[in-house]
Amino acid sequence: MINRDSYLNRLVRHRWNGEIKVITGIRRCGKSVLLFDLFYEYLLSQGVADDHIIKIELDQRRFYKFRNPITLCEYVESVVQAKANEQFYLFIDEVQLTTKVVDKENGGIEVTIYDMLNELKAYKNLDVYVTGSNSKGLSKDIATEFRGRATQIHVFPLSFAEFYSYVGGDERKALDTYMLYGGMPRLLMLEDEKDKKDYLASLYSELYVKDIVERNKIEREDILNDILDFLASQISSLTNPNNIANAIASMKKEKVNPTLVSNYVQFIMDSFLISMAKRYDVKGKTYFNYPNKYYYTDVGLRNARLNYRQYDPGHIMENIIYNELLQRGYSVDVGVVYDRTNGGKTQKEIDFVVNDADKKIYIQSAFRMDTEKKESAELLSLLLAKDFFKKIIVRMDIPHSFYDENGVFHCNFIDLLLGRVELF
Known part of the structure; x- marks a missing residue:
C-alpha cells in the first residue's frame, strides 16, 4: 500500500465541514483505495467504530440495489436516525449519475443520486464521501448539481515521489x-x-476510449482516436482545434469540422485523460484564446498511445513537471513575454507561470543545456519577464541545484520531484 499523504491529509482536513466530499480523477488512478483503504484505516486509528463507517460500492453486485437513489437514501437514513446522537461516515464508490427513478410518494418526480446526497447531507451526524465514475461526468457537474455544497478532491496517478517510495533503488x-x-x-x-x-494499452482501448464514446454518444470514433494520437504526439507543443482538424483532414483526405474537433477535445478533457494549459501574457496580464498546450495526465498512457514510438525525454519531462505542479495544488499557465530588441516584437515562451495564492514563480523545463545557444534561449525568456519573482530552470543534466549570476535557480529534476528543493 502506498501512502498518498497529500490526498489523505485533505480528506482529514475537510472532515465534518458540512459539505459532500467528492473524489474525482482518471479511472484506475487510486480513488477507491484512497477512500476505502487509506482514509478508512485512518478513521479506525482515530477510534471510529467500524460499524459507524457505512461503505457502499456500487460496482459490486451485493450493492446493486443501492443504485436506486431512493433505496440508498432510505437505507442510510435508517442507520443514522436510529442513533441520532452518534456520528457516522458514509462512503459511496462509483456514483452513477445517469440513473433516474420516479419518486411516487412525492408527486412522481424524477430523482437522481444528487438529490439523495443533498438530502443526506442535511443530517448533522453524517459525513458523506463519494468517488465518481468520471465516465458519467461527475466532476463536470459538481458545481451545478451540488450548488456549492461539495468539496472536490482531485486525485492524480502516482507522482514520482509516490512511485519511488514504493520501488526505491537507484533514483535515475x-x-x-x-x-x-x-x-x-x-x-x-x-x-x-x-x-x-499490455495493461496500459488495455486501459486506453477498453476503458478510457469506450467511456468517452459511450458517455458523449460519439459518432466519429475514428476522429476521436485521431485526436488522441495527435495530442499524444504534440505534448508540450502549442496547438488549437483548427490545427488538429487540418492535420486529420490531410491524413484522412476529407474535410474535418474544427467545431467537432473542439467538442471531442473537451470530452477528452472531461475524462481527465488530458489537461490544457492556457497561454498568459505576463506583462499584459491577460489570457490568449489560442493556441494552448495539452498535457497527458499520465505519461505512460501517452507513450502507450503512440506504441512507444515517439519517446522524446524533453517533452515527457515537461509533461511530468506540469503534472507535478498541478498535484501540488498550484495554478499553472504557459507564460508569454516579448523580446523587443532590434526594433521588433517577438513572442517568447516561459514554460510555466506558477501561482500559489498571491505568490508566483516562473519555470523553464530543459532536459539538457549543453550548448551556449540552448542556455541563452532558456535564460532569455525568464529574464524578459523583468520582475522580481523567482525564476527556475529545471534540468536533467546537473548533479545538484544552484543559483547563477542572474539569480536564476537551476534545479535538478529529481530533486524537484522528490521535494528536496523549495519552489516558493
Whole structure:
C-alpha cells in the first residue's frame, strides 16, 4: 500500500465541514483505495467504530440495489436516525449519475443520486464521501448539481515521489522507468515489460476510449482516436482545434469540422485523460484564446498511445513537471513575454507561470543545456519577464541545484520531484 499523504491529509482536513466530499480523477488512478483503504484505516486509528463507517460500492453486485437513489437514501437514513446522537461516515464508490427513478410518494418526480446526497447531507451526524465514475461526468457537474455544497478532491496517478517510495533503488533508473510507463498504481504489481505495456494499452482501448464514446454518444470514433494520437504526439507543443482538424483532414483526405474537433477535445478533457494549459501574457496580464498546450495526465498512457514510438525525454519531462505542479495544488499557465530588441516584437515562451495564492514563480523545463545557444534561449525568456519573482530552470543534466549570476535557480529534476528543493 502506498501512502498518498497529500490526498489523505485533505480528506482529514475537510472532515465534518458540512459539505459532500467528492473524489474525482482518471479511472484506475487510486480513488477507491484512497477512500476505502487509506482514509478508512485512518478513521479506525482515530477510534471510529467500524460499524459507524457505512461503505457502499456500487460496482459490486451485493450493492446493486443501492443504485436506486431512493433505496440508498432510505437505507442510510435508517442507520443514522436510529442513533441520532452518534456520528457516522458514509462512503459511496462509483456514483452513477445517469440513473433516474420516479419518486411516487412525492408527486412522481424524477430523482437522481444528487438529490439523495443533498438530502443526506442535511443530517448533522453524517459525513458523506463519494468517488465518481468520471465516465458519467461527475466532476463536470459538481458545481451545478451540488450548488456549492461539495468539496472536490482531485486525485492524480502516482507522482514520482509516490512511485519511488514504493520501488526505491537507484533514483535515475527509477525515473527512467517512470518516464516510460508513468504512474498508474496497478503497474507496481507487474514486473514483466510486456505485461506493463499490455495493461496500459488495455486501459486506453477498453476503458478510457469506450467511456468517452459511450458517455458523449460519439459518432466519429475514428476522429476521436485521431485526436488522441495527435495530442499524444504534440505534448508540450502549442496547438488549437483548427490545427488538429487540418492535420486529420490531410491524413484522412476529407474535410474535418474544427467545431467537432473542439467538442471531442473537451470530452477528452472531461475524462481527465488530458489537461490544457492556457497561454498568459505576463506583462499584459491577460489570457490568449489560442493556441494552448495539452498535457497527458499520465505519461505512460501517452507513450502507450503512440506504441512507444515517439519517446522524446524533453517533452515527457515537461509533461511530468506540469503534472507535478498541478498535484501540488498550484495554478499553472504557459507564460508569454516579448523580446523587443532590434526594433521588433517577438513572442517568447516561459514554460510555466506558477501561482500559489498571491505568490508566483516562473519555470523553464530543459532536459539538457549543453550548448551556449540552448542556455541563452532558456535564460532569455525568464529574464524578459523583468520582475522580481523567482525564476527556475529545471534540468536533467546537473548533479545538484544552484543559483547563477542572474539569480536564476537551476534545479535538478529529481530533486524537484522528490521535494528536496523549495519552489516558493
